[in-house]
Amino acid sequence: MSQYDIIVVGAGHNALITAAYLAQSGRKVGVFERRDMVGGAVSTVEEVPGYQFDLGGSAHILIRLTPIVEELNLGRYGLEYIDVDPLFFAPFPDGDSLYIHRSEQRTIEALEAKYPGEGEAYGRFIDEWRPFARVVKDLFLSTPSPLNLGRKMMFGKAIQGDWKRALQAILSPYGEVVDRYFKEEKVKAPLTWMAAQSGPPPSEPMTSPFLLWHPLYHEGGIARPRGGSGMLTQALARHIEDHGGEIHTSAGVDEILVEGRRVTGIRVGSDTYHASTVVAGSHALETFGRLLPEEHRPATSRNMRVGNGFGAVLRLALDKPVRYAADPSDDARTALQLIADDRAQISRAYGDYLRGEPAKDPPIVGMSFSAVDDTLAPPGGEVLWLWAQYFPYELAGGQTWEQIGPRVAESILDAFERRAPGTKESVVGSLFQHPEWLEANLGLFRGNVMHLEMSLDQMFALRPFLGMSEYRTHLKGLYLTGASTHPGGGIMGASGRNAARTVLGDVERRRWIPVKR
DSSP states (O other), X not given: OEEOSEEEEOOBHHHHHHHHHHHHTTOOEEEEOSSSSSBTTSOEEEEETTEEEEXXXXXXXXXXXXSHHHHTXXXXXXXXXXXXXXXXXXXXXXXXXXXXXXXXXXHHHHHHHHSTTHHHXXXXXXXXXXXXXXXXXXXXXXXXXXXXXXXXXXXXXXSOSOHHHHHHHHTSOXXXXXXXXXXXXXXXXXXXXXXXGGSSOTTSTTOTHHHHTTHHHHHHOEEEETTOTTHHHHHHHHHHHHTTOEEESSOOOOEEEEETXXXXXXXXXXXXXXXXXXXXXXXXXXXXXXXXXXXXXXXXXXGOOOOSOOEEEEEEEESSOOOOSSOXXXXXXXXXXXXXXXXXXXXXXXXXXXXXXXXXXXXXXXXXXXXXXXXXXXXXXXXXXXXXXXXXXSOGGGOOHHHHHHHHHHHHHHHHHTTSTTXXXXXXXXXXXXXXXXXXXXXXXXXXXXXXXXXXXXXXXXXXXXTOTTSBOSSBTEEEOSTTSTTOSSTTOHHHHHHHHHXXXXXXXXXXSOOOO
16 A cells, blocks of 8 residues: 555646646655556657657647746756747649748748738738637636636637627637638638647537637647657656656556545555545546446536547658658648648548548648657658548448458558658558547547547536536545546647646645634
8 A cells, every 4th residue: 555645547648747747846646557658649659660650649739838848847857849830731632732831921921922812811810819819728728617717708808809700700610710711712721621620520610719729820839849749748757756756657547446525545456545636637438437436426427428539540651751742842741731622621521420431532631740850760761640530430331440440541541642642652661540549549438539529518617527627526635637628638738737736726725724623
């Protein structure tokens, strides 16, 4: 039996961030992870000899909008970020292409030169929605209480000018909002496709914020940890241990222990570990559906919607760099590559998904970060990630991913080959992470990389569900962190930081409560 001040269940990046802040505050922290390595979906392995494969998120965007790296001094623990510029590259079937650069002005000038009027429209779009995007960022970095939400949205600077027009846009599908600013489909398609990365389709009402935070890409940029995405979580692990914390891998938690209405620790196999505070960084379905004793599982937890997966990623080791027909320069392979002919292609792929079929012509996000980091591949080689949508976890007609996986992976590569001829012949190794793989290997139920659907009924004060949204739970001493909580999925770490602040605030308050005699 071991005693800790605080136990953290799981070692995904949010859980590690929570643990790091708590350890840095002087608490004795124990982290327990079922896999043999930390990181969860932010981890990197040598899947093919000489090639470093990320197993989950790769583009570090949202975390750059937070103070986490500086507050935890992660540079001291080996984290080195490489800035990516251009940010986005969009090639089209007719040989045309466009770039979005870190510099707003450079982007505006390039768009205006290529599509007269669109550069001016882009500048106006950025200017009009920058205040809103900044308020959303602030909301992400705070506890999603109704008071915080109301104060920042109603009394802040989220909406400027014609608030009726702005509100109408906020309530609209993001696939339609682009029509209010742009005329050229080649501008609309990549903006829509980037917004679609959060999950909901372009036609779903009240999803425009996924588009309207676009101005933040110019503020925080896009970066890569040198050595792979997992270098973030490796640095966090070193930070925790340097501050006296203990990390246990291959130590899956079997049960969160409860006495009365208070947690007392965890059970790992036949071993018991005690703590007055437990932070569950596990998937909310895992926390409320397996780890808690049945009598302590709230009935409302059954209402969480995981959905039917939505994406899959083909990871490739190549013996030569990617070269696009539309632009064979290194700038194209440096940027995130947004491969969508038009918005209709995105909608068709979503239609296939609704029928329980893998997308026949999937839009793709290409990532070849070996363009900026030569530690990821041997000299002359390349690592290439092809994230594609939409792909259901549960398939129609009795199909299984074991049966159709190789065919679907080939179809994704075929779709990419049309934009970058010669890629197929350069493949020396691969890993296809379909929805069933994501569930079995990363604990992402039904292959949803966001844990729960990122729709309005499961955002802010409704995530993971009403009454459990502020990182506290119905049990004393039990807290939540991770993508199942506000603000959701993606490599941001805001949930981890917010949860740590909540725990520390409660612990400090408990210290000053007078003892009744």
